[in-house]
Amino acid sequence: MDARPMDLQPAPFFADIAKGPAGGQAHWVTTSDGLRIRVGHWQAETATKGTVLLFPGRTEYIEKYGPAAADLAARGYATVTVDWRGQGLADRMLPERQLGHIDHFPNFQKDVAATLDLADRLALPKPYFLIGHSMGGAIGLRALIKGLPVNACIFTGPMWGIHISPVMRPIGKLMGKIGPAIGLGGKLVPTMGLQNYVLANPFEGNTLTNDPETYQFMHDQMTAQPDLVLGGPTISWLGEGLKDCTELAAMASPALPCITFLGALEQIVDCPAVHDRMARWPGGELVLLDDVQHEVMMETPDVRKAVFDQMCSLFDQYR
Template sequence: MTLTPAPFFEDVAGGPAGGAAHWVQTSDGIRIRAGHWLPTGAASGTVMVFPGRTEYVEKYGDAAREFVGRGFAVLAVDWRGQGLAQRLLPDPRIGHVDAFTDYQRDVSAVLDLATELDLPKPWFVVGHSMGGAIGQRAAMERDCFSASAFTGPMWGIFFSSLMKPLSQITAYWGPRFGLGHKTPPTTSLESYVASQPFEGNVLTRDPDMFRMMKDQLAAHPELALGAPSTLWLREALDECKYLMAQPAPNIPCLTFLGGHEQIVDRKAIRKRMEDWPNGTLVEIPDGEHEVLMEGPDVRGPVYERIAELFSANLPNNARRTA
């Protein structure tokens, strides 16, 4: 693999010094972006951050700082169709994928990059929202992760009782009538973070983190993404059904669920974790969807518990304390 540098917006990432990004080509010819950070001295292992829909590498600069400070290397990815990765529709504001399993092509490309960069093993995965679905399948199908952690994982999508029938009709009939590249009704082409005020948002209760996300998109609007396509919605719903029907991966797992979660299906998360051998569910009473973007009093203990899990799954001679 030839390493090709990609833009990396260190001015807004807020991560540890020395962050860098590379372009990566997937097996089906899509260009995605991955960023990485390294600790000072030898790393104990590597944390692979699998972001949610609409997210991008720089959003996880704070996460990189937390893990790098504990001796881990960190690798994050812009999935196809978002961030600086190749957008898949003429209107770049629409999030799209032809098949949800295409994200596994992105995973393969990222793992190849990690190998090329000689990022140390063991490898761990932290998946948020959509990245939780991608991460679960990756852990099911590959023997590459020693432990996993998820925050608000998309193992089901939450719809109100009013919106659920409409969403089902849109997802499964829209593509049949040639509307697969259109957005579902009531959704917006504008970025949720960029257009939503802090009051009433469903992502975080911390105004500083919400402002950070807004500032990132204001400085680099090319990172922004709006609503998904109806085909993405259909593929996502089918993927959730598939994942819930499969046995959980046989690796340790720690999952965090905000008590005010309104984006993914809380019942699906609870059921999945009931069936996950060596899995633990932690519910955050005052948490919204993004517990890693909550205030320090919430996200600090979350990072600590994740780091403890990963450290417990290091070879004895590689363990390192923060």
């Protein structure tokens, strides 16, 4: 169906904290199961080569990817990204806003469908490409397997497994299975905090980035707009996340050009799961980054430049 301006529902967009290309906007969209999520996009005048569907990680929100959108725009690409259900300004899943919760991980695919529909209605430039970060890497992989219409894909620190000790893994799976059955699915994972990681921890010793400026950038964004903030996951989120990773591991890799970036200092996702997936991705490439942590796109300037150059070089090949 052709888009008309009256079909679009503007949503709050905090351009002052996003630091993205000029003209960024956000819209409300409704998913097939009736939830309201927020989708944002940037299309600079020079961004005509195609559009990147940028799938964020857990706790994240549209404005965090303003700098990434600027890097992509400088290389000719528009960006569309999303507040997944339960985070950012999208409908939260529980009365306690700080709890990261999901009842069924594949429900995120309904958010993907709503995001893609809006990109089409906005007539953003094609072809489409995918960048999936962390939890967005799990959502993105399932979407690709289901036929997401992109020409090539990139992953950064993808959540194809969750970094958890071998001793705690069966306990986590058990909690995730039994917790919801006895009414505890909405409770915080006992080892996690209700506060957001960046707001609760100083830069020194953090497990996300080596770049103090980007760490402060995230801190300042959430301080300026507290409604964007999300804390630790629930027992149901952990159980569903572990289950989703297990299901994805049993699926074949899609026949798409792919590069996955993984920091040598990664402590958030399960590195062996990433190595396993890329070892069986025909034509896929795993790029290991020395002295880099989880937030590959928010690392030091030299790392970011090299990563975005390589990302867009791949996209350029498959336009």
